[in-house]
Amino acid sequence: MRLLLTFATALSLALPAAADPSFWKHEWPDTDFETTTITNWVEIMSGGPPKDGIPALSDPQFIEVAQETRIKGNEPVITVLVDGQRPRAYPIRYLTWHEIVNDTIGDVPVAVTFCPLCNSALSFDRRVGSRVLTFGVSGKLRNSDMVMYDRETQSWWQQAIGTGIVGELTGTELTLLPSWMEGFAQFAERHPDGVVMAEPAWNRPYGQNPYRNxxxxxxxxxxxxxxxxxxxxxxxxxxxxxxxxxxxxxxxxxxxxxxxxxxxxxxxxxxxxxxxxxxxxxxxxxxxxxxxxxxxxxxxxxxxxxxxxxxxxxxxxxxxx
Structure with a gap:
């Protein structure tokens, strides 16, 4: 899998959207483009990487706070607390390159997300009715914000508002969970019994920022x-x-x-x-x-x-x- 484009490269290669979704139907044959809240398709743009070109993570592994040696104290993490479960920290050094982590904390399936272009870090409950959704990165942007998709219905979701915007689940709102970004040392000080997502097994320059300045x-x-x-x-x-x-x-x-x-x-x-x-x-x-x-x-x-x-x-x- 090729590396995520740097900010400068993505800027030069980003593609404008077509004025209607026919441009994407070959890539999204199972998406219901007739069901949507989008009225102006020019709002949807390609950010450069294709569908899954930024690989979302599933089944992440975790290590004890005391075992973490790669992450500096001021590096941002997303803290997620679920009642009765050990606190979890999801380092931005990994989410910068993956943007979505599908995880389960206790009996709560969660999607921990980060859109670098909007600095938006949100955590959602992945349950919609009787379904548990698994999210991926579409490669599309709307108002510079990541458009996610779910693998079960191929519907598109706006990350900033946690709402379906294209496909079967259009108009469905995900439940937003309390979570926040903080320095790793702040997480470790408050939760010495917590766990930290381990480095994924992908060839990425974790710790570097491709969106410099x-x-x-x-x-x-x-x-x-x-x-x-x-x-x-x-x-x-x-x-x-x-x-x-x-x-x-x-x-x-x-x-x-x-x-x-x-x-x-x-x-x-x-x-x-x-x-x-x-x-x-x-x-x-x-x-x-x-x-x-x-x-x-x-x-x-x-x-x-x-x-x-x-x-x-x-x-x-x-x-x-």
């Missing part, structure tokens, strides 16, 4: 939509809870914000995965937790401002003014 770019990659309002920079990280977004610079300055029934907290200690050529050398962007008034973790996302505006155009910007 992306989060300091002035414009997003493969995005032609509107820029965010209120002069918010398009590549600024925002904390999304439902249809509300808090700019990261506001939270980083305040360290804690209590608004609208939620408590957002920020602490230093997490490197950007989209800055330096080596992830651990990335600048510190901090780690965010979101809880309710009782202290329970809430589902949320830390994504770029342009992506929030693209998928929640009527969303509320929590600017604190």
């Amino acid at each position: 992306y989060d300091s770019s002035k414009r997003p990659f493969l995005y032609s939509g509107e820029m965010p309002p209120h002069d918010v920079p398009p590549l600024m990280r925002v904390v999304r809870v439902g249809d509300r977004a808090w700019p990261m610079d506001r939270l980083a300055e305040a360290k804690e914000i209590r608004e609208g029934g939620v408590v957002l907290s920020w602490r230093a200690g997490q490197a950007s995965a989209l800055d330096a050529g080596v992830i651990a050398a990335g600048r510190d962007v901090g780690s965010v937790r979101v809880r309710d008034a009782a202290g329970a973790d809430l589902p949320h996302d830390v994504l770029f401002a342009f992506a929030f505006h693209a998928f929640w155009p009527d969303g509320e910007w929590m600017l604190g003014n």
Whole structure:
């Protein structure tokens, strides 16, 4: 399997979509393109790699926190907690190259996902009714966000909103699980009994960032939509809870914000995965937790401002003014 294209190479090879899905039917013969919420097919673009060109992972292996020697303390991981189960950390150094991990924690089948172009890290319950879905990477983008697909029905899913957009399961919403990105040392300090996903058996330069300097770019990659309002920079990280977004610079300055029934907290200690050529050398962007008034973790996302505006155009910007 060939290596994932670097950001620069992908930029030069990315293909525009056709104005209708006939362009993809040879690649997706089992997808029901007649059932869809897409009204403008030009929104769908190829990111460069073909279907499964970015190989999603299934049946990941784990090691004890104390056994992990490859990952630096500031490297980002996605923390997933399921009641009654040992905490699990999914390193971004692996998800950068695979984007989806299909796993099962206890009796809960989960999909842990990361879209580098939107900085969106979300974890979903893979159950839809009586089905358990297995997700792959379609190679398509919409508003620069990964389009996933499920192997059972070949339906397409928008990662940022966890919703089916093409095929049999169009309109179906996945259940979002509480999870968050933080530095590995922060995970290990809080969960010394936790486990960490082991390095996959793929030939990838794990620990390197193929999207070097992306989060300091002035414009997003493969995005032609509107820029965010209120002069918010398009590549600024925002904390999304439902249809509300808090700019990261506001939270980083305040360290804690209590608004609208939620408590957002920020602490230093997490490197950007989209800055330096080596992830651990990335600048510190901090780690965010979101809880309710009782202290329970809430589902949320830390994504770029342009992506929030693209998928929640009527969303509320929590600017604190």
